[in-house]
Amino acid sequence: MTDAAHLTASSTLVARTIAVPAQGLPDLLGLLPAPDAHGAAAWVRRGEGVVGWGEAARITTEGVDRFAAADAAWRSLTEHMVVRDEVGLPGTGAIAFGSFSFAPDSPAGGVLVVPQIVVGRRGDAAWVTTITAAADLVPPPTIAEIRARVAQPLPAPAVAYTEGALTRRQWRAQVAAVIDLIRGASVGKVVMARDVRADLDGPLDVRRLLSNLGRDYRSCWTFAVDGLVGATPELLVRRERGLISSRVLAGTIQRSGDDEADLARAASLARSSKDLEEHEFAVDSLTRSLAPFAASTNAPDAPFVLHLPNVMHLASDVTAVLAGPHAQMSSLAVAAALHPTAAVCGTPTDVAAQVIADHEQMDRGRYAGPVGWIGADGDGEWGIALRSAQVDADSRGLRLFAGCGIVAASDPADELAESDAKLEPMRSALSS
Numbered sequence: 001m002t003d004a005a006h007l008t009a010s011s012t013l014v015a016r017t018i019a020v021p022a023q024g025l026p027d028l029l030g031l032l033p034a035p036d037a038h039g040a041a042a043w044v045r046r047g048e049g050v051v052g053w054g055e056a057a058r059i060t061t062e063g064v065d066r067f068a069a070a071d072a073a074w075r076s077l078t079e080h081m082v083v084r085d086e087v088g089l090p091g092t093g094a095i096a097f098g099s100f101s102f103a104p105d106s107p108a109g110g111v112l113v114v115p116q117i118v119v120g121r122r123g124d125a126a127w128v129t130t131i132t133a134a135a136d137l138v139p140p141p142t143i144a145e146i147r148a149r150v151a152q153p154l155p156a157p158a159v160a161y162t163e164g165a166l167t168r169r170q171w172r173a174q175v176a177a178v179i180d181l182i183r184g185a186s187v188g189k190v191v192m193a194r195d196v197r198a199d200l201d202g203p204l205d206v207r208r209l210l211s212n213l214g215r216d217y218r219s220c221w222t223f224a225v226d227g228l229v230g231a232t233p234e235l236l237v238r239r240e241r242g243l244i245s246s247r248v249l250a251g252t253i254q255r256s257g258d259d260e261a262d263l264a265r266a267a268s269l270a271r272s273s274k275d276l277e278e279h280e281f282a283v284d285s286l287t288r289s290l291a292p293f294a295a296s297t298n299a300p301d302a303p304f305v306l307h308l309p310n311v312m313h314l315a316s317d318v319t320a321v322l323a324g325p326h327a328q329m330s331s332l333a334v335a336a337a338l339h340p341t342a343a344v345c346g347t348p349t350d351v352a353a354q355v356i357a358d359h360e361q362m363d364r365g366r367y368a369g370p371v372g373w374i375g376a377d378g379d380g381e382w383g384i385a386l387r388s389a390q391v392d393a394d395s396r397g398l399r400l401f402a403g404c405g406i407v408a409a410s411d412p413a414d415e416l417a418e419s420d421a422k423l424e425p426m427r428s429a430l431s432s
């Protein structure tokens, strides 16, 4: 293990995966046993994915090497693990859930959490994995036993919102300053984010929040890792046996609530030169970042419109194959190479990152960083932590985040409204 990673694990770990009947399996998010956001791990889309709880091991990293250090520590941990996997699908056997800061100098750093129990589902297959110290081996629990241990839901607390690092007016002024920089040709595109505080009058039950997100945002990846929760529409990378896929988003229009009007809005988004430019920056930056280690990269000529309940996005699904000496790169290593994309930072990356540091006036923490899971073979899925919030250590408050791609044709008031629309998934999941 590298010096940069800190590992807590009791001893040699044993991962055991057994098949369980997929038919009649309850909603994965409903199997999380406890309300606590910091003990829950989830990566679920359309009812499929993985949830986990308990902690068999934790790897923490920081700084510019936070991805490489975590990747090396995970490899070393899994090399010494005993794995008995009777299912053999992505997400079975040894698995860690991870989340990484957007900025290299953020104190939020990176984390990989290896749960003690994982339940997963993919198509007609479902499984339970236990990861325990060799000395503590017990048979994996049945789904009935897992259900029996699910604690009663907590009552929904009242939520009070306050402004974050910047007031709405201050943020708009910063966006205006960034537009001036772009028009002066200092930088092509910058993604400006803002935060909002939510204070609760009782502890959060993360299971309700996640279930609401999973129900309302079915085409998004609902996630929870180490207190970072959300439902992201954007997949940074999926690595499955050497095949890379990614869903790039950039370019947004808000929904009106009227289906017919929204169809007209979708058509205008697909024609909007401002949004198409913003999108092109994002796709170009991804394909450029993939080029050194991937071949057969396939990006569509034109984006499609992704309809979500709150907004519509221009979206492109890009695929590639890890090539030659890079065929063994893990999903986390690929995520590290792609982060930060123009969808969350801008173009050129270094200049945009500096503009963000100068103008946002906040630490993004793990918002807009990679979030997802990795298996022992390096396969995994990493989303970009958007439409998300960081839950306070005492579970009585959250920091919500949203950002907008700023280009020369942007308007500060429109961007503020767009950021409000992007906060909506977390707000409604908190209140319903």
Ligand SMILES: C=C(O[C@H]1C=CC=C(C(=O)O)[C@@H]1O)C(=O)O
Residues within 6 Å of the ligand: 191, 193, 234, 249, 250, 251, 252, 313, 342, 343, 344, 386, 387, 401, 402, 403, 404, 405, 406, 422
């Ligand atoms: C930065 C965010 O969204 C990005 C992803 C999709 C569309 C975006 C946009 O149109 O501005 C943003 O680049 C966010 O939701 O916080």
